[in-house]
Amino acid sequence: MSGYLCKVCDFHIDGPHDEIADDIADHEEWHRDREVRTPTPAPLRMLRMRAAATKNAARVGINDLTARGCPTPPPVWAESVDGQLHLGSSTYRSAHVTIPLRGYEAWFDHSTDQDDRIHMATLTAQLQQRGNRSHPCIAFERNSGEDGDPKWRGVAKYELSIDEAVSLAHTLLLLVDVATGVTDESSED
Structure with missing residues (x-):
């Protein structure tokens, strides 16, 4: 035994x-x-140097889309960045044009000291580009009120490619010409 x-x-x-x-x-x-083998001094030193150098490599500003991997630098027209956790949801935005809409409900404007001010419904239009795309689009958003308060922003929101926006612009101008009785000598067949 x-x-x-x-x-x-x-x-x-x-x-x-x-x-x-x-x-x-x-x-x-x-x-x-299962024995742990001791690395040689040079590789161990290199590992520690690489670890120190890359310690903060993954920490970037939420609005720094270039550092986050956006395929293009910020567009020259970009006035703001709406950084989100997912790069594809992050958006460069231009200044927006606001068109008051008289046919939709307004809301009380509490941003001023005057009690008799209202905020009319609006249609805004701007350029925007998603963080994971290399081309811009045209964005439209309609906002209106309900019972004196604003509805949630973006009651109706559309993003059109440049080609779609060109087609819409031509169609709108054609509809205006028809509605106003204006004739254009270079009409389409």
Whole structure:
């Protein structure tokens, strides 16, 4: 009868030597497979230098879309950035044009000291470009009131490609010409 007590852990086995010899060998091999080998000084130093150099590499400003991987630099027309956690939801925005809409409900304007001011419903239009795209679009948004309060922003919102916006602009001008009785000598067939 033989016994084996591991010097590294609490493993213990008893039995005839020829029966426990394979178990002892397997256990010792298990320890050898798990030994931590000390890296040589140069690779260890390089690892520590790389770790220090990259410690803050993933920390960037939410509005720094270029550092976050936006395929193009900020457009020259961009006046603001709406940074979101997902790059594709982040948006460069131009100044917007506001068109008052008389046919939709207004809301009380609480941004002034005057109680008799209202904010008319509006249609805004601006250029915008998503952070993961290389081309801009035209964005329209209608806002209106309800029972004296503003509805949630973006009651109706559309994003048109440049081609779609050109087609809409031509169509709107054609509709204006028809409505006002203006004729254009270079009419389309």
